[in-house]
Amino acid sequence: EAQVTQNPRYLITVTGKKLTVTCSQNMNHEYMSWYRQDPGLGLRQIYYSMNVEVTDKGDVPEGYKVSRKEKRNFPLILESPSPNQTSLYFCASRRTSGGPNTGELFFGEGSRLTVL
């Protein structure tokens, strides 16, 4: 089954304790992205990756890091989480073959993070 898998789905942590949210897709997609969703603000892009070893900042990258060492994985790292990073996080992927803007994003089920 084609899917994007995120872990953990729920996490409560404390300020300053490094954490990683993993994301894996089995569709051989080149493009992967992280979003955060907050009430009234919609989805905002944190980082994205066009392919292995190629990453770039989205709209709200501060406080986050990413890496893309393998095509299927795109982990999101919070080196020193703060309460304003409490949010619902989504990983998404899509193909890029055939040119840009080729269509639908496939989303993971989300990771709800609370930073105390």
Next chain:
Amino acid sequence: SQQGEEDPQALSIQEGENATMNCSYKTSINNLQWYRQNSGRGLVHLILIRSNEREKHSGRLRVTLDTSKKSSSLLITASRAADTASYFCATVRTYTDKLIFGTGTRLQVFP
């Protein structure tokens, strides 16, 4: 910054009625997409309409695009309780590869 803005923010209807949601955007686009999100779950792609298309259908969904007014609408016909969800439009700006989401319309369909 948000590209698309949905209207209304919330919509409540009875089963069997049609639901119409609108999306306005600010810049020229390559395509516009609609997504659905059940409460707290991942978004699911519904339909994509390209800038050179004016209308597209998929099952009970009908999407229109008016590039002169920079707006799109999503019509769900004969709504069902299972259609209860948030609906987001997302645009891909011309000459970019970036998908930008609006803030969504919350649809409640009562049985």
